[in-house]
Amino acid sequence: MNKFDDIDYWKGIVLYGLNQATYKIALGKTIIELASSGEESVDWNLLSKTYLDNYLNRLKENSHPQQNNPSRKTKMERIIDSLNKGIIDYQTAVSQVETEAFNDVIPRFQTIGTNKEIVGERFYHFDFGKKLYLHDPTFKIIEDSKTELLEELDARWSVLEGHFLTVHDDWELSNSIRDIYLVNGHARKNITHNIPFLQGYQGNICFYCGEPIERKDIHVDHVLPRQFIQHDEIWNLVLSHDICNLHKNDSLVGKHYFEKLIARNENIMGSNHPWKRKILNALGNSKTKRGMTMWKHYENAKIVLKNNFWENSPSYNRETDPFFKKLITVLNNR
Ligand SMILES: [Zn+2]
Structure with a gap:
């Protein structure tokens, strides 16, 4: 009985990914939301917008660090800081996500640990910058367990933020100084x-x-x-x-x-x-x-x-x- 179901592969990605940042969690939520509309072929612009909105919602409620390295901010935090300070508008933010935010996470999402063979292209394949093509297992897992999967992703996101916060001393102070230089x-x-x-x-x-x-x-x-x-x-x-x-x-x-x-x-x-x-x-x-x-x-x-x-x-x-x-x-x- 050691055969993996689709949902086991998904949980493997979410729970056992090597998460130096929260990118995979945000992409997991984005994929579930996009698959909910039933469309197999997702335009890159819609993908970017949904991904950005997930980060905007997340960072509106708290401003916890999104990556392990305390001396940097993630691409997504930097885009959102510029948006929140009025330096760029929403459309510009979306196009920055389109071109700059997916280089790592889209190719690497379907890995467990560092292994890409186990999951393969079970949940999607992509034409970078153009389309994300969702596969049947993605639709199947949300049909069975959408709410549970979203809750699990939120919980995992909180765990990662909590962990990152412990290695980021002076997070508030460091953030307010960053903001001054940004503005x-x-x-x-x-x-x-x-x-x-x-x-x-x-x-x-x-x-x-x-x-x-x-x-x-x-x-x-x-x-x-x-x-x-x-x-x-x-x-x-x-x-x-x-x-x-x-x-x-x-x-x-x-x-x-x-x-x-x-x-x-x-x-x-x-x-x-x-x-x-x-x-x-x-x-x-x-x-x-x-x-x-x-x-x-x-x-x-x-x-x-x-x-x-x-x-x-x-x-x-x-x-x-x-x-x-x-x-x-x-x-x-x-
Ligand atoms: Zn030199």
């Missing part, structure tokens, strides 16, 4: 036009490792991560190797890098470049004020990004860092 921020722009300006103060030397950068490897990096700071102002931009930038990822840099960034910005302030206005406007009209503003952003980033530090090693030695030596020379000769 004062702007949509991502192309930042490569800053390269010549930054080269003027940095040469072709990587801000992080101090080694020369080949033209093809040059990358404009947000020192405080873009997902936190929500803007592309030059006081927070440096040139780095692509590989250094990737290595740092969304982490918070160690203090010594931030000190170096403050020195870099003061170097710009000591020059005659017209863009120094941008730094003055963003950070303040004296060296002390600018330093205080920058450290305030750093402290806020620490709360939001938790202890997710990158190269926070006190053994780092600026004396052996060619960029810092070059910077000191420039500072001393101005």
Whole structure:
């Protein structure tokens, strides 16, 4: 009697999926709701709208974290934050879901643990970005147990949120800080036009490792991560190797890098470049004020990004860092 019924496969997915976020639970609810209309072929737009509505309903009642990693928010939380703050409208939110929210969850929903063979394409197959095709077992399980399945998904969703909350210290505080940056921020722009300006103060030397950068490897990096700071102002931009930038990822840099960034910005302030206005406007009209503003952003980033530090090693030695030596020379000769 160890034969699996359709409902057992479904429960396997819901209860034994590897849930680092709540995506699968929301998709489970979405599929049950969509199947209730009896349509086998579901348009991607309707799928996205139903999925978004599930998250909107869920997050309206509480604002618990939706993933395990405390230094990030899920794609869906970020879309909904922007919607709630009036930065995007509902239609834009739906189209962001259509293009950005399903890359992982649709292909991976039908797995138990990490195994894709067990379930196969029992409940649906898809044409990404176009259609979701629901299969007979999906209609069968909701015919038999729709209410029970929805309750089970809600319960599972709460369990995951409860678990995520325990690893997210200062959730409320971190959220309100994130909101401030989101409201004062702007949509991502192309930042490569800053390269010549930054080269003027940095040469072709990587801000992080101090080694020369080949033209093809040059990358404009947000020192405080873009997902936190929500803007592309030059006081927070440096040139780095692509590989250094990737290595740092969304982490918070160690203090010594931030000190170096403050020195870099003061170097710009000591020059005659017209863009120094941008730094003055963003950070303040004296060296002390600018330093205080920058450290305030750093402290806020620490709360939001938790202890997710990158190269926070006190053994780092600026004396052996060619960029810092070059910077000191420039500072001393101005
Ligand atoms: Zn580098």
